[in-house]
Amino acid sequence: MSPVNAVLRRELRSYFVTPVAYVFLVIFLVLAGILTFYVGDFYERGQADLQPFFIMQPWLYLILVPAITMRMWAEEAKGGTLELLLTLPLTLWQAMLGKFLAAWLFIGLALALTFPIWVTVNYLGSPDNGIIVAGYLGSWLMAGTFIAIGACLSALTRSQVVAFILTALVCVLLILVGQPQVLDLFQGGWPRRLINAVGYLSMLRHFEAISRGVLDLRDLLYFLLSIIGWLLAGVLLLDLKRTR
Amino acid sequence: MIETDRLTRCYGSLTAVDALSLCVEPGQVLGLLGPNGAGKTTAMRMISGFLAPTSGTARVCGYDVGREPLKARRALGYLPEGAPSYGEMTVREFLRFIVRMRGFSQDAGYRRFHAVVQQLQLEDVLGVSIDSLSKGLRRRVGLAQAIVHDPPVLMLDEPTDGLDPNQKHAVRQLIDMMARDRTILISTHLLEEVHALCNRVVIIARGKLLADATPAELEARSRYHGAVSFSAPGGGMSQEMLGRLPQVAAIEVDPLDGRITVFPKPGERILDAVETLLREQGLEVSEIQLERGRLDEVFRQITTGSEHADRYAGAQA
Numbered sequence: 001m002s003p004v005n006a007v008l009r010r011e012l013r014s015y016f017v018t019p020v021a022y023v024f025l026v027i028f029l030v031l032a033g034i035l036t037f038y039v040g041d042f043y044e045r046g047q048a049d050l051q052p053f054f055i056m057q058p059w060l061y062l063i064l065v066p067a068i069t070m071r072m073w074a075e076e077a078k079g080g081t082l083e084l085l086l087t088l089p090l091t092l093w094q095a096m097l098g099k100f101l102a103a104w105l106f107i108g109l110a111l112a113l114t115f116p117i118w119v120t121v122n123y124l125g126s127p128d129n130g131i132i133v134a135g136y137l138g139s140w141l142m143a144g145t146f147i148a149i150g151a152c153l154s155a156l157t158r159s160q161v162v163a164f165i166l167t168a169l170v171c172v173l174l175i176l177v178g179q180p181q182v183l184d185l186f187q188g189g190w191p192r193r194l195i196n197a198v199g200y201l202s203m204l205r206h207f208e209a210i211s212r213g214v215l216d217l218r219d220l221l222y223f224l225l226s227i228i229g230w231l232l233a234g235v236l237l238l239d240l241k242r243t244r
Numbered sequence: 245m246i247e248t249d250r251l252t253r254c255y256g257s258l259t260a261v262d263a264l265s266l267c268v269e270p271g272q273v274l275g276l277l278g279p280n281g282a283g284k285t286t287a288m289r290m291i292s293g294f295l296a297p298t299s300g301t302a303r304v305c306g307y308d309v310g311r312e313p314l315k316a317r318r319a320l321g322y323l324p325e326g327a328p329s330y331g332e333m334t335v336r337e338f339l340r341f342i343v344r345m346r347g348f349s350q351d352a353g354y355r356r357f358h359a360v361v362q363q364l365q366l367e368d369v370l371g372v373s374i375d376s377l378s379k380g381l382r383r384r385v386g387l388a389q390a391i392v393h394d395p396p397v398l399m400l401d402e403p404t405d406g407l408d409p410n411q412k413h414a415v416r417q418l419i420d421m422m423a424r425d426r427t428i429l430i431s432t433h434l435l436e437e438v439h440a441l442c443n444r445v446v447i448i449a450r451g452k453l454l455a456d457a458t459p460a461e462l463e464a465r466s467r468y469h470g471a472v473s474f475s476a477p478g479g480g481m482s483q484e485m486l487g488r489l490p491q492v493a494a495i496e497v498d499p500l501d502g503r504i505t506v507f508p509k510p511g512e513r514i515l516d517a518v519e520t521l522l523r524e525q526g527l528e529v530s531e532i533q534l535e536r537g538r539l540d541e542v543f544r545q546i547t548t549g550s551e552h553a554d555r556y557a558g559a560q561a
Contacts, residue, residue, distance in 0.1 A: 010330070017332045017373075022403035078330035084389070087292045087324070088345045089317040244298040 069150025178202020
């Protein structure tokens with residue numbers, strides 16, 4: 001797995017050589033704080049848990065993850081380095097995996113840096129830290145799914161802007177699809193089973209289940225299969241580009 | 245060894261490379277020559293595996309590029325068009341990345357890294373980010389990247405583009421040095437490069453192979469091959485006399501500097517005869533030259549003269 005490792009290290013380094021990493025980390029942490037304390041009513045709720053923090057995460061990722069993933073393949077295609085990378089002895093899967101893992105680890109770092117919120121809630125009360133750990137895990141898995149979507153759609157185009165917009169669009173659909181308001185649209189005439197299936201696609205539903213501390217295998221599988229599926233689609237797209 | 249068998253690539257209705265069959269052996273430095281848009285880069289991209297051919301196959305060291313891509317790529321050092329590299333990385337980081345990708349162990353990787361840095365004289369810029377390098381230095385970094393694993397097959401897309409004459413010389417020396425037991429395919433539109441580097445030339449235009457010969461054979465096709473040119477202050481007098489020589493086909497005078505060029509009839513050698521005649525006439529000649537033939541003229545003739553070109557392609561097939 002050495003080529004994966006080499007790609008991963010190069011990607012991570014490129015985040016930190018350019019201001020991308022620092023800008024992202026600062027915005028992520030500031031927004032996470034603001035959303036938790038002001039929008040999520042962290043204090044006013046009077047409960048010692050991180051629900052207000054986690055409930056805002058999908059919306060935070062919606063803006064910030066596409067900003068990380070948009071350059072992943074689009075920049076390489078535009079700058080010509082794609083030809084360099086893909087004529088080195090590695091498979092498309094290894095290249096995709098290396099890039100994905102780099103972004104996933106990076107978001108993991110950003111998540112880890114939100115630890116002051118966790119410290120705060122432990123200082124103020126005695127929360128169930130098991131639930132908080134599950135929440136972090138769910139959040140990280142959800143970020144992974146967003147990244148996989150972004151990685152796939154970045155392989156579709158040379159334009160980073162197009163990659164950003166497409167990724168944000170797909171992500172917002174996957175967040176909203178399980179909301180009651182959306183499911184209500186399908187009520188007239190659609191079979192019950194289909195509506196349930198659509199609801200099952202909802203990222204939010206699975207994330208909320210995990211962040212309540214309920215580690216159901218189906219929720220974990222949802223995220224893992226989403227990640228694998230989107231990465232596979234990205235690899236197929238890259239392969240298709242060779243023949244087009 | 246590079247082998248292509250009826251390699252073809254279409255973009256929509258445009259056929260960029262049209263049934264190109266080539267075999268480049270170890271020890272050969274093959275110059276792929278052609279006007280812009282002839283299909284040189286597309287052909288190289290298919291051999292490197294970056295583009296899939298519409299039909300036909302390419303093999304590197306016996307490995308089919310489509311079926312055993314990793315083995316083929318391990319045997320190949322490739323400098324893509326424009327020598328792309330990651331601009332935000334320093335030269336050191338970039339080359340270390342390539343070394344890691346090539347799967348070297350720590351020690352061997354370190355040795356190879358230092359070897360190519362020395363070969364391409366990159367010691368002074370190791371800590372500089374590639375974005376801020378000159379075009380020539382960037383090209384050298386690209387070359388270093390291509391040869392870091394000491395590949396048996398080397399494919400370079402315009403390796404000296406953007407280099408100054410000294411750097412060109414250095415790169416040519418490097419290629420010369422590597423040529424002995426390797427298979428090297430370079431694309432270029434510089435005819436001087438063909439003289440300096442290649443022992444075989446393939447000319448393509450509109451995706452088709454039009455000529456496959458040594459540089460000397462190509463020169464022999466030139467109208468100027470075997471012609472004698474000289475400058476003589478009172479040379480106008482001698483034209484009539486020269487025209488009477490049985491071996492001479494034509495005489496041209498350069499309207500700018502008055503230089504006289506005498507063309508032989510096919511298969512004739514005229515240097516001695518012309519010299520003798522000039523001496524007999526007592527003409528003072530400041531300098532006299534036997535022309536080898538002009539590659540640029542042959543190149544134009546082959547790539548633009550479609551009638552001639554088609555006939556040649558027919559002979560090839």
